[in-house]
Amino acid sequence: MLPPTFQHLSIAGGVRAAMSRNPGKQALKHGKNKRSYKQLTDRMDRISNGLIHDLKLTPKDHAAIVSSNSIEYMEIILGASQVGIAMATINPKLSPIEIQLICNDVEAKVLFVDESSAELLRDVHFETITTVIAINNELEEWINQSKPISDLPVVQEWDVFTIPYTSGTTGKPKGVLVPYRSRILQLFGMAVEYGCYSPDDRFLAIAPMCHGAGMIFALAPIFFGGYAEIMDQFDPEEIVTALKKEHITGFFGVPTHFHGILSLENAILEKNKPASLETIISNAAALPQAIKEEIVKVFGDDVLHETYGSTEGGIISNLRPADQLRKLQCVGQPFPCTYIKVINESGDECNPNEVGEI
Known part of the structure; x- marks a missing residue:
């Protein structure tokens, strides 16, 4: 039995708390598109209301999104999550057949798509989807027609937040039921x-939000009241x-990102060397030692973290800056509040x- 004063952990609630401290502060930027915390919470509340009262979804229903990174992506995820609608985050680079299989498997009732994906999926038949909303003027009209939700349902922190699909290296993609509590x-x-x-802090979000890491590293800045580009x-x-x-004070990338960055001419790297940068985080694949040494050479010996984890388990360990050149082929030490055994x-x-195996 939970005490009557118990409040469930909520990612949207963290963003709302940040808004209450500084409503006019800029939360997100994508190209020329910007959102203050006040605008962000207003729009996620309108999306929540639209899902419940216009599209008639109920908590525990599923939806899906096929899109590249955008502010709207974050707003849709937050708006759905605070009314208990788990969103399948689907890679827009998949084929129409693969996207169809995932949407059918997750039993999504609503599908959000960016413009390129809308064209790709135009002739695809889905078993359970009744509404497709394009992330363009159609989404804007739908949001503007909705009022901010006034009465949020109780969403338990161990309920499902998102459903990313992952296949590892073999087999068909499988949906991972990611609970709010785990990610928070x-x-x-x-x-x-x-x-x-x-x-x-000011974070640069470059990894695809359809993946677990891209999602969490984009959400973290606004959960704590910072800024994300x-x-x-x-x-x-x-x-x-x-x-x-x-x-920018921090950014997350994968080895391919760092290989591309370090392939730039030295003059470009020197010209744009950021005095503000405090943290670089690498994940998704092992970072070759030669690239580590180049990162340290260009950005300093006190910024690089190499993190180990999975879509299912989240982050489980981290190799800190002081150990990057000292510990070879190492996944670091356990993440805070994490126990590891081999x-x-x-x-x-x-x-x-x-x-052995972790």
């Missing part, structure tokens, strides 16, 4: 471990220019220097 506790762990998620395409020169121009084929904990 991870957010607090990230704030402690990386040190770049205070209200004064969103990019929807990978352009190495545009990234390093933004690091300096936007006074076991052998019998399920017993391994001895030192014995090979």
